[in-house]
Amino acid sequence: MRGAFFVLFCLAATAAASAAGLGGEVSGFLSPDGFAQSFYLSFDHQLDSTDLRLGVVGEYGSEGAFQLSPRWQLELGDLGPFLLRAGRDVDHYTSSDLFRLISKNNRSPASSFLTLESPQASFGFLQAVPLRSGDPVSALFAEALLEAGPLGFRGLHLQFAGGGQGGTAAVLQAEAALGPWAAAAAAGWVQEGTLASRGTVVVLERSGSGLQGSFTWQSIEPGFASLLAKSNRYPPGRRGWELELKLPLGALEGEVDLRRQGNLAGTRSYNRLAFTCRAGENFSVQWRLEPTRALVLRYSGEGLLWQVDAVNLVVRHDRETEAGSWSWRADAKRRIARLEVQLDGTLKWRLVAKYDFLLHRAHTYLRVRWERAKQYVQLELGEYDGGNLTASFGQPAQLKLSWGWQF
Numbered sequence: 001m002r003g004a005f006f007v008l009f010c011l012a013a014t015a016a017a018s019a020a021g022l023g024g025e026v027s028g029f030l031s032p033d034g035f036a037q038s039f040y041l042s043f044d045h046q047l048d049s050t051d052l053r054l055g056v057v058g059e060y061g062s063e064g065a066f067q068l069s070p071r072w073q074l075e076l077g078d079l080g081p082f083l084l085r086a087g088r089d090v091d092h093y094t095s096s097d098l099f100r101l102i103s104k105n106n107r108s109p110a111s112s113f114l115t116l117e118s119p120q121a122s123f124g125f126l127q128a129v130p131l132r133s134g135d136p137v138s139a140l141f142a143e144a145l146l147e148a149g150p151l152g153f154r155g156l157h158l159q160f161a162g163g164g165q166g167g168t169a170a171v172l173q174a175e176a177a178l179g180p181w182a183a184a185a186a187a188g189w190v191q192e193g194t195l196a197s198r199g200t201v202v203v204l205e206r207s208g209s210g211l212q213g214s215f216t217w218q219s220i221e222p223g224f225a226s227l228l229a230k231s232n233r234y235p236p237g238r239r240g241w242e243l244e245l246k247l248p249l250g251a252l253e254g255e256v257d258l259r260r261q262g263n264l265a266g267t268r269s270y271n272r273l274a275f276t277c278r279a280g281e282n283f284s285v286q287w288r289l290e291p292t293r294a295l296v297l298r299y300s301g302e303g304l305l306w307q308v309d310a311v312n313l314v315v316r317h318d319r320e321t322e323a324g325s326w327s328w329r330a331d332a333k334r335r336i337a338r339l340e341v342q343l344d345g346t347l348k349w350r351l352v353a354k355y356d357f358l359l360h361r362a363h364t365y366l367r368v369r370w371e372r373a374k375q376y377v378q379l380e381l382g383e384y385d386g387g388n389l390t391a392s393f394g395q396p397a398q399l400k401l402s403w404g405w406q407f
Contacts, residue, residue, distance in 0.1 A: 028061075029402035036061030040071070049077030057089065057109065069109050081118040088112040093124055095143055097156050097171040098186040098201050102141060103229035106130055120145050128162075132225050135163030139228060150177050160227065167192035169227055180208035190224050197223030201234055213245035221264065237263050238270060253278040324349075329389060334358065336389045346370070352385060356393060363393050374406035 021044040028037035042055035055071040073087035085093075091104040092113035108130055115124030121144045128136040139160040146153045152175035159168050173186040181204070188199040199220040206213055222237040240261030247254045259272035274288040282301055288294040295310045303320035313332035319325060324343040330336070338354035352365040365382040380400045385392035 023407060025404070025406045027402070027404040029400060031400040032398050034062030036063070042071075051075040053090075071109075079116075081120070083117045084115070085117060086112075086114045092126060092129070093117070093122070093141075095141070095156055095171075096145070096154060097143075097173055097188070098184060098203065098233070099171060099188050099199060099226055100229055100233050101156060101158060101169055101171065101188070101226050102126075102139075103226070106228055106230045108136065110136065120147075126228070129228055131160065131163070131165060132227055132229075135165060137162035137165065151175070158227070165192065180206050182207070188224060190227065192223070195223055197221040199224035199234065199236075211245065211247050213243070215241065215243050217241040218261075219264075239264055240270070242272075251279065327387075331389055334389065338389055340387075350384075352382075354385070354389070359393075361393050363395070364397065365392070376404050378402045 022042070023044070024039065024041040026037075026039045029035065036059070038057065038059040040055055040057050042053060045052040045054075051074070053073045056068060057071050058066065058068050060066040069089065071089040073090045074085065076084040089107065089109045089111060092107060092111065093102055093115050094100065094104045095102040106129060108128060110128040111130075112127045113124060113129075115122060117124075121142075123142050124140070126139040126141070129139060131137045137160045139158060141156065141158045143156045144154070154171075154173040154175065156171040156173075157168070158170070160166060167190065169188065169190045171186055171188040173184060175184045176182070183202075183204045185202045186200070190197045190199075200218065201220075202217045204215045217240070218234050219239040220234050220236050225236050226232045238261050240259070242259040242261065243256070244258075245254075245256045255274075255276035255278070257272060257274040257276075259270065261270040262268055271290045272288075273290040274286055276284060276286040278284045282299055284296075284298045286294070286296040286298070288296070293311050297306075297308045297310065299306045303325075305316065305318040307316040308314070314330070315332075316327070316329045318327045323345075324341070326342070327338075327340045329338045335357040336354060337357070338352070341349075341351045343349040348367075348369040348371070350365070350367040350369075352363070354364075355362045363382070363385065365380070365384050367378065367380045367384070369376060369378040371377075378401070380402070382397040383392045383395045
């Protein structure tokens with residue numbers, strides 16, 4: 001594998017450059033918990049159907065010694081229907097199966113890959129890619145598509161090993177499309193040692209004018225997962241179906257979301273039932289019965305939002321102005337109120353203040369940011385709650401200075 005990468009590097013590096021670019025990025029932060037500084041230098045080289053991107057990443061801080069690691073990517077075309085790709089610490093490959101067993105953004109700084117890709121067949125080798133347990137593994141995969149008119153048959157085979165773990169996975173999938181209708185069915189297997197798990201999914205969709213929606217049925221055993229992805233498209237350990245429909249009703253549009261799912265033992269349910277009525281692009285009403293009850297009225301206009309949950313007594317109001325924006329939220333049952341104000345100018349300000357009247361606790365956050373072109377300096381006091389009413393209470397109000405520069 002290392003020899004193949006070296007040869008590819010030499011071929012690309014010795015070609016004459018028709019277009020090249022040098023760039024980079026510097027970023028870091030300083031806080032009472034420590035400091036960190038990182039930089040990234042990159043060189044892009046293009047020649048006809050060859051695209052080479054070379055880079056180096058450097059990191060150092062209070063938690064460890066200075067670290068230097070390469071980051072690069074190479075793409076070679078003019079190989080018939082195939083595209084040859086290789087790289088390290090960059091997005092690699094995403095499989096086309098319904099389960100998405102492989103996802104390109106599931107990587108670490110040590111991850112590398114070599115793939116040969118075309119619309120009908122793809123082959124590849126992945127190295128030091130995190131398994132769902134977090135341990136790095138090496139993997140070989142092959143994916144193929146056979147088309148016959150409106151029908152398509154897809155297959156994926158995957159082998160992985162590393163960190164004391166190893167196994168195989170496979171997916172067989174059938175697809176069909178006819179006018180506004182599309183359907184797909186997939187069956188997958190994962191074998192790890194003596195443990196075998198299965199997953200089955202059937203999807204039916206309708207798009208275009210008039211009735212739109214989708215129906216999904218799944219049966220996923222607990223051990224079946226998207227092995228080389230950060231998350232599972234279909235949660236393991238569930239069986240059941242979900243129906244989503246949209247139907248124009250004159251000037252209105254109705255939506256239904258109905259889910260009937262449970263665990264394979266039948267001891268737990270993940271049901272959902274919600275009805276939504278939309279009047280144009282600005283006004284909607286949602287009546288949710290499961291898993292929790294809610295009656296949400298929502299109005300949104302240009303730079304304006306009003307939202308009221310009449311059952312749970314939650315109110316939200318957002319407003320954008322020429323000087324910035326502000327957002328106010330209140331939860332009467334939890335007795336929490338939150339105000340967020342943002343001001344745009346030479347300095348960009350963000351202030352969050354909220355109070356829990358039931359537990360008598362407060363939380364504040366302040367950010368001041370200066371930015372120009374591709375540079376910024378930012379000072380924060382406290383922790384941003386991400387808009388969550390119940391988050392960040394009790395966190396110490398620490399100062400944090402951060403900066404960044406792209407060139």
